[in-house]
Amino acid sequence: MVTLLIILGKVLVGFGGLLLLAAYMTWMERRVFALIQVRVGPNRVGPSGLLQPIADGIKLMFKETIIPAQADKVIYVLAPAVTLIPALAAFAVVPFGDSVTVLGQKVDLVLADINVGILYIFAMAGIGVYGIVLGSWASNSKYPLIGGLRSAAQLISYELSLGMSLLGVVMIAGTLSLKGIVEGQAGMPYIVLQPLGFLLFVVCMLAETNRAPFDLPEAESELTGGFHTEYSSMHFAVYSIAEYCSMITLSAVGATFFLGGWRGPLLPPVVWFLIKVLAFMFFFMWLRASTPRLRYDQLMGFGWKVLLPLSILNVILTAGAVVFIG
Amino acid sequence: MLGEICKGLWLTLKHSFKNRVTVQYPDVKEEMPVGYRGLHKLLRWEDGLERCVGCKLCSAACPVDCIYVESEENDPEAPTSKGERYASIYEINELRCIFCGYCEEACPVGAVVLGNEYEFCQDDRGKFLYEKGDLLVERTEDHPELHARYDEKNLLTYV
Ligand code: SF4
Ligand code: SF4
Numbered sequence: 334m335v336t337l338l339i340i341l342g343k344v345l346v347g348f349g350g351l352l353l354l355a356a357y358m359t360w361m362e363r364r365v366f367a368l369i370q371v372r373v374g375p376n377r378v379g380p381s382g383l384l385q386p387i388a389d390g391i392k393l394m395f396k397e398t399i400i401p402a403q404a405d406k407v408i409y410v411l412a413p414a415v416t417l418i419p420a421l422a423a424f425a426v427v428p429f430g431d432s433v434t435v436l437g438q439k440v441d442l443v444l445a446d447i448n449v450g451i452l453y454i455f456a457m458a459g460i461g462v463y464g465i466v467l468g469s470w471a472s473n474s475k476y477p478l479i480g481g482l483r484s485a486a487q488l489i490s491y492e493l494s495l496g497m498s499l500l501g502v503v504m505i506a507g508t509l510s511l512k513g514i515v516e517g518q519a520g521m522p523y524i525v526l527q528p529l530g531f532l533l534f535v536v537c538m539l540a541e542t543n544r545a546p547f548d549l550p551e552a553e554s555e556l557t558g559g560f561h562t563e564y565s566s567m568h569f570a571v572y573s574i575a576e577y578c579s580m581i582t583l584s585a586v587g588a589t590f591f592l593g594g595w596r597g598p599l600l601p602p603v604v605w606f607l608i609k610v611l612a613f614m615f616f617f618m619w620l621r622a623s624t625p626r627l628r629y630d631q632l633m634g635f636g637w638k639v640l641l642p643l644s645i646l647n648v649i650l651t652a653g654a655v656v657f658i659g
Numbered sequence: 660m661l662g663e664i665c666k667g668l669w670l671t672l673k674h675s676f677k678n679r680v681t682v683q684y685p686d687v688k689e690e691m692p693v694g695y696r697g698l699h700k701l702l703r704w705e706d707g708l709e710r711c712v713g714c715k716l717c718s719a720a721c722p723v724d725c726i727y728v729e730s731e732e733n734d735p736e737a738p739t740s741k742g743e744r745y746a747s748i749y750e751i752n753e754l755r756c757i758f759c760g761y762c763e764e765a766c767p768v769g770a771v772v773l774g775n776e777y778e779f780c781q782d783d784r785g786k787f788l789y790e791k792g793d794l795l796v797e798r799t800e801d802h803p804e805l806h807a808r809y810d811e812k813n814l815l816t817y818v
Contacts, residue, residue, distance in 0.1 A: 368675040369671045369672075369674050369675045370674070371674055371675075371677050371678075371679060371680050372679065372680065372681050373679055373681040373683070619668060619671065619672070620664075620668065622671050623664070623667040623668050623670070623671040624664060624667055
């Protein structure tokens with residue numbers, strides 16, 4: 334009974350926190366953008382505009398849902414959920430704190446510590462793409478279709494390198510479990526041993542979450558809204574929450590693999606974890622405000638001709654180092 | 660490429676420490692510069708007489724025909740303006756006005772000016788028809804900024 338309650342509590346705290354964080358990322362993104370563009374940003378609703386995400390949520394809920402006449406209605410409605418659910422589910426294996434004692438039981442602050450954790454995350458990220466492709470296909474409109482095609486091609490190209498970039502850490506740690514990887518970084522974070530891997534990971538992470546400079550699937554200037562052009566009201570909100578959730582999840586993966594997860598001096602582990610995730614998120618936003626979008630052929634060329642060879646090189650070098658140095 | 664991205668990041672980082680350019684509008688209101696073309700005003704002379712002599716030049720100059728003037732002879736005993744005639748009806752349809760400023764350039768006596776006021780939203784189209792009473796200033800001394808627009812020869816100082 335107690336175990337069940339604890340599991341329930343963990344799920345509520347984990348996913349509730351993730352959704353709340355995702356909603357507040359919209360606020361943070363707008364504030365960071367404003368900061369860089371010498372503006373103020375949302376500051377009217379609540380102190381410093383902190384209630385803005387809630388106001389936005391309420392507004393979107395009361396907006397009319399528009400489904401194009403030619404759309405495949407069932408798939409059109411389901412597609413945003415197909416993106417959101419894997420984005421949430423992927424977070425389940427990320428440890429967000431050290432173990433704590435609740436009601437006399439030792440509780441690990443991770444929703445599910447499975448021994449193939451990182452494979453699970455990739456599997457979920459892979460399913461998430463289906464949501465984008467299905468949504469764009471079901472809209473039966475030109476812009477979303479192009480956005481969806483770009484998305485499919487981009488994610489196939491960059492997922493390989495993303496996996497490869499983490500392989501170095503997996504080899505050093507000798508485990509696929511994220512909890513094990515955090516434990517392996519007790520001495521020093523893996524970014525010290527895997528600087529190239531970290532760099533590759535950050536680049537692939539941007540491409541994987543469709544963020545600038547790799548935001549070709551949504552490319553406002555050429556495809557209006559890309560894959561979600563036809564979406565409105567809550568369906569649209571679900572897409573954007575899913576995007577922020579997958580950003581947070583990948584930031585959490587990055588923090589776990591390279592920056593030592595929840596480890597850190599003085600402050601409680603959960604706080605350290607949040608700081609590291611937010612640092613990644615800030616970098617996402619900062620980069621989006623600073624870089625122009627890549628051209629499509631540049632994107633493909635960069636993925637296959639630069640990133641993939643580099644990540645393979647990184648894997649070989651790390652493998653050699655692990656075998657010969659130990 | 661990495662170098663250029665770092666350069667861009669550094670630039671945006673520097674920008675985020677600059678002073679904000681945003682004006683928190685309803686709370687903070689900016690002083691409009693001399694020559695700002697807002698809501699029209701009809702001016703008076705220092706002795707209280709109306710400047711407008713009802714010559715209809717502003718109406719003729721207006722590219723969208725939004726000024727309507729009717730003039731009458733001044734009563735010699737108690738004149739309304741300094742000329743022979745004065746405007747008995749003076750209406751501006753602010754909804755049609757494009758705030759080009761031709762009326763104030765056309766006026767020979769510097770009577771009509773585009774003032775500093777820019778907050779005149781209405782909830783009804785009819786309310787945008789401003790009559791003489793709405794446009795005429797009460798006392799000259801209250802509007803030094805509008806008089807500052809004309810020199811002693813009644814020529815606009817800023818065009
Ligand atoms: S500002 Fe231009 S449009 Fe407006 S009343 Fe004067 S002349 Fe007409
Ligand atoms: S405002 Fe000036 S131009 Fe217009 S009728 Fe009066 S005196 Fe003539």
